[in-house]
Amino acid sequence: MPLTIATGYDWLSCHHAGREVLRSTPAAPAIFVAKGQPIVTMVRGNFDITDTPQERTALAFAQMDGESALLSAAPGAPPMLRLSAAGDSLRIETLQPGFDRVWINLVAQPGEHVWGGGEQMSYLDLSGRRFPIWTSEPGVGRDKSTELTRLMDAQGMAGGDYWWTNYPQPTFLTSSLIACHLDSSAYSVLDFSDPARHRIEVWEGAFSLEFFADDTIAGLVGQLSTRFGRQPPLPDWAIGGAIVGLKHGEASFTRLERILEAGAQVSGLWCEDWIGIRQTTFGRRLFWDWSWNPARYPALPDRIAELAAKGIRFLGYVNPYLADDGAQYQEALSAGYLALRQDSDAPYLVDFGEFDCGVVDFTNPAALDWFAERVIGREMLDFGLSGWMADFGEYLPVDLRLHDGSDPMLMHNRWPVLWAECNAKAIASRGKTGDAMFFMRAGFSGVQAHCPLLWAGDQSVDFTRHDGIGTVLTAALSAGLVGNACSHSDVGGYTSLHGNVRTADLLMRWCELGAFSPVMRSHEGNRPDDNLQIDSSDAILAQFAAMSKVHAILAPYVRHLSDEAVATGLPVQRPLFLHYFEEPLFAVQDQYLYGADMLVAPIVQAKVTGRSVILPGEQPWRHLWSGKDFAPGTHFVDSPYGQPPVFYRPESRFAPLFATLETVQ
Known part of the structure; x- marks a missing residue:
């Protein structure tokens, strides 16, 4: 079912695939707007981004205008934002000049788990935290309690934190088998710190939220892959x-x-x-x-x-990027292919750490x-x-x-x-x-x-x-x-x-x-x-x-x-829950399914010779190196060098191939 919008005397509700995804009332408004002026500092790909929003306004009242909803701060006040439904998307547009900050609270189910956010390094389950969406250097250390991170913060803001990533993406999936994608390239925040709502903050006045639903998590992942385009095959x-x-x-x-x-x-x-x-x-x-x-x-x-x-x-x-002491920089400069300074027609140079580079302007x-x-x-x-x-x-x-x-x-x-x-x-x-x-x-x-x-x-x-x-x-x-x-x-x-x-x-x-x-x-x-x-x-x-x-x-x-x-x-x-959709597996991030037929639990701690491994499902798993079958459950597995904990499905059509690895030393 496509996304729908409905309003009453004191409520606004949006439904997708039979599920309520947004609900707003005067007592609990779901949408806020403000005016912003970002302050951005960059040092060699490390960013400090701040903002002090002005005129932050709760849009607590809504009325239908044809197929759209107009939201305002009070009954009879001028509308400040329009919501429009188109297929599976919700279009959001601010209507007053200068309002380019929007916060939207989506409905969260009790105990709901959340994944996605692009390529996250610290947490697979995003529940309970907020994740700014801004591509940057990931930081060195990324842990404010460590000396290495402190030293790197002192050297060009380079220590990082848990959400810093080269590859952020404003897309998330939930254990309720829905997904949401923010179709905007603006600075944004996915905020899951409050279990009562999923908040999306967007530094742009016009954008869309796209919703997806499926009966399985694998089907939901497939839908997202179709939406963004399938990767070319590996050679x-x-x-x-x-x-x-x-x-x-x-x-x-x-x-x-x-x-x-x-x-x-x-x-x-x-x-x-x-x-x-x-x-x-x-x-x-x-x-x-x-x-x-x-x-x-x-x-x-x-x-x-x-x-x-x-x-x-x-x-x-x-x-x-092109080093300014290289031949290709001069070629790009002569052709007008470099991004420019705002205050002149000179090329903009980026400090990459003891050398400067021009930016090839891909626009x-x-x-x-x-x-x-x-x-x-x-x-x-x-x-x-x-x-x-x-x-x-x-x-x-x-x-x-x-x-x-x-x-x-x-x-x-x-x-x-x-x-x-x-x-x-x-x-x-x-x-x-x-x-x-x-x-x-x-x-x-x-x-x-x-x-x-x-x-x-x-x-x-x-x-x-x-x-x-x-x-x-x-x-x-x-x-x-x-x-x-x-x-x-x-x-x-x-x-x-x-x-x-x-x-x-x-x-x-x-x-x-x-x-x-x-x-x-x-x-x-x-x-x-x-x-x-x-x-x-x-x-x-x-x-x-x-x-x-x-x-x-x-x-x-x-x-x-x-x-x-x-x-x-x-x-x-693949996360274990992609094929074994069980809550105890939702936050497991130190082992993975290698396709549907193999399970890998790498050693990621220093100086250990074994680890606990979760074997999901109801059928036995075969240990790759010994050929011994293990029942589903949690097992401590010895792991000398050259034999990391790896298991496979005995009924897999690739089982004969896997079995040959017993002899590799």
Whole structure:
């Protein structure tokens, strides 16, 4: 049933699919409006955003005006907001000048659980908390009780908090089997801190709320995937072995040979430093001019051909900004493709930490086409790259001037989607959709239709609750519920600051997690010389090699899951409640279903040799490594290195494939 609006003498009600989603009375008004003037401070992708709303007004009275409802502050007062129903959407428009802040309280059911919010790192179940929706750096530490977060807050507001994320999305699902999406790119807040209501705050005067309902949570996830667009399929090569990340210049190829000699199954070599490096106090950074750097990789075309002969693809790195000391910056400047300052026609420069960059203005179609063809098409795809990290997208400032005249406050969240569209357009122009692959950390509503693979961003190289290895599970599960079928992470983590470095324990466990992810890719991190790498010791290398074999053996199953995602929208990594809809499972975020037939409970705590695992349902699960069957329930499972807790359905048609993994050491 479509959404309906009805009013009475002292009430307003909206229903969708037979359920009341909004109710307002003079005693409990559901909608408020105000005037706002945001104050936004950005330091290298970290944002501080404040507002002091003026003339906040409760709209407690409503009357029908044709098919719409007009809301006012008092009987007989001028209407201040219009509600209109169109299909499954509720259109909201303020009617008085300057009122560009809206709060809407939706009906919440007693004990209702809530998920979504884009790619959340700290909490899968959003109940009881509020989540600002603004793409940004995720922060380092993300826990105000820790010294690392305190130090990073003191250095450029970079510590973060539980809601900070590269990929927010104003979409949520509830255990009542309804979902709501805010169709606006404005700064917004999903507020679930009051169990009596779900509040949406929007910094825009005209927008829509879209509602979805289904009989199952899987059906609801499929509907959302259809709404935002299905991800392109993963290439066979990307799931058929590990992608080894090395940034050691020409020496990377020598190191790769040792990794191969150790028996690792390698499908790709990822050298993000293919464009050269720039040393900063943060660590070894890249030179942001997107073309081959012969000084760093003297014979790269020949090397790419040699790798191809071994069935190994070559991957690189790109982002949508241009260093002002690079050749492509000058080319974009001459063509008028850069965003400008508000006070002059000079290009706007963004401080990325000891170097400045211009912003390629993707609101100019010619600029987007130029980047897709001139940079990604010619310098990367035609050169021989099969994939790349499409980094950043979160840094659009709000005080620049864009080609199309749009408000940067409204364009900021949309920027990652335009960036994804640019990458996908370049790949399509070469007929390589489904063969070439890029992966992104930044996102917003609609990125799903363009980006085939997320990565969870720049986790700290540790086991910490809000910024360590465990957060990549929450990231994959939350993003998967709103239409992102495939996610992965940096094996080993990335951020190493203030003496925080990798342990062998962390690296060994992250290898295991990578093996049971759609794509297994290692990363040397921001301080590679200070940290252990996958080839730092024979033991670590043996673990990486063994886990890469596991990943390669599972390729037919992952192919099935990727194809299933294209057909149905179901993610590859799934919360337990997606197939076992039981309240005790609603907040479980440290284990996941790998498709419907496998259950993975990675080790995400330091120095442990086992953990408790929940086996849901009514049928037994088979332990992957021993072949022993376990009854449903909670079990403590021993987990030596190389044998993370993994179970599968004995009746699965992939059971013979899974059984072969017992012999992998």
